[in-house]
Amino acid sequence: MVIEDEPDLREIVKRSFEKEAFLVETAAFFEEALDKIVSFQYDCILLDIMLPGGSGLDLLRKIRQKQPPDNVIIISAKDSLEDKITGLNLGADDYLPKPFHIAELTARVKSVLRRRSPSGTEKLSVGNVQLDLIERSVQIDSVPAALNRKEFDVLAFLMLNHERLVYKTALAEHVWGDFVEHSDDFDFIYSQIKNLRRKLNALKASVEVQAVYGVGYRLQSL
């Protein structure tokens, strides 16, 4: 469920998650959102807290009152620490400030879903590659692979966006955070990707990191 008053953004998010085979519903106003929340169960709700007609935080409270409560990721144009703390204290599962990359949103949603799943494990698995997010270890065909911190983060992000185009800025911002902001050259990514590819190849992983012409990367199943 996408609760967002900006029509373009609603549409984009809907299209993106439909690619992931999600069923997506949308709401643009407080009343509309409230109706749907009360009537239906959702795996994940993307909530913009700046809504016309009412406060997104009130909707959050309503959601938390449900049994069981849906997963909520707050998206907000106000990148303020106070809002983030308030939101998380009220029970939101995550907080993503706007503007965000599609790949980032995808990764966050999938993470939230995985955390709340019955198995509750922190394991990611694509093809013959298994990632343990707590141990921060990687196994390819049960053979451990030695990845450094950044290579691990890159692989995790690509796996969460399996078969999707991950725009290089999205990858850079996810893995390297602040250090990338205001910067415009991403040479440092290339070396990590290169190493990652080498290691995946060496252990005969069933996935491959494809470079999408100067634009980004895609983890493709072979």
Added chain:
Amino acid sequence: MRLLNFTLGYLSIGVLVIIGVWGALFYFSMMEEFGDSLDDGLEDQKERVLSNIHHLDFTNASRSSFLNNFRITEISELKARYIKEQFSDTLIMIPEDDEPIPYRMLTTVFKDDGKYYKLQLVASTLEQDDLLERLFQGLLWLYGLVLLSIVVVNKWMLRKIWRPFYATLEKMLKFRIDEHEVIHTGHSRVREFSELNDAFEKLALHAVTAFADQRKFIENAAHELQTPLAISLNRLELFLESYDLNADQMAEIQRVIENLERSSRLNRTLLMLARIENRQYGADELVSVNEICINLLEDLDDFIREKDLTVRVYETGTLQISMNRDLAHILILNLFKNAIKYNSFSGELIVRIKSDGFQIENTGVDYPLEGEKIFQRFYKGSSDSTNVGLGLAIVKGIVDYYGMYIRYSFVNNRHRMFVKVT
């Protein structure tokens, strides 16, 4: 020229003129008075002499000396006709004195017993002259005293009177439009000063408000701009995925994305700068620069190793600054990022931390950058056309906001950034 001295100048000339003119008029009027009284005296004396003429024995000798202040000389009838009664000034040498003494003389003619006589009566004007000289001196003293008292009054009283003016003037000099303090000028009984104060208060208030509004506007505009930029970028992200594009088409889209990202970066930087200046960042706390530097160097390890840089840190003191923690972080991060980005491969990165400032040095191009210009927003180094020069703009924004000082220099073939806490 200071106002005090200005008024003093005019006053002294004015007083000089007035006293001069008055003095001159007084002098001449005195002279006339003295002259008149002297002449009247001589007239009286003449009457007395003439009425007592028969008691005087003057026939036997011409009296040539001025005994009793008069002298009678026998003259011919012819001469007698030419002489008219008149006053004159003359100098007379009396043997007892060293020099001739000025006298006023009345000359007249009378007839006695068929004979004609010239009568000359004199009176000394020496004392009058002395008096007049004394008068003149007195006037000079008066002038001097008046001038002196004007100076004293000026300096002492007027300084006191002008104090509110100087207080307001000082406030004006200290006025900073980007500070949010409200200006309060003092109260004054002098109407001109209280009017000045009111005018200044109003002006300052108006200026500060307008400036703050302007800042807020920039912040809001930047904020609003984020949305269409983000949406454009997101759409293009999806677009690239959703359609089968060939390499050329992808390249085109990529270029569009690059420009949008550039706009987005610019916008985010402007937003940050506006937020800093609008005090949107939280409260200050005591942050340790040493700590932040060490942590950041750890975090930046990937980038450092990628360029094979040698890092050295010299801590000769603990630098603690009272500022917002996030901003401190951003400040140092940006300086490090530049020092890494513009470093040469296998270059050096040297950090020096003292108790009043810190320094970050890096190797790089072997010519100095333009010290003043690099901190200007939108300054681009010559080769890098995509760099919008904003990292340093943010650094400068933060440095300026906290009243710190930053300077770039090129020393020992290294680029050095020195930040000092004043």
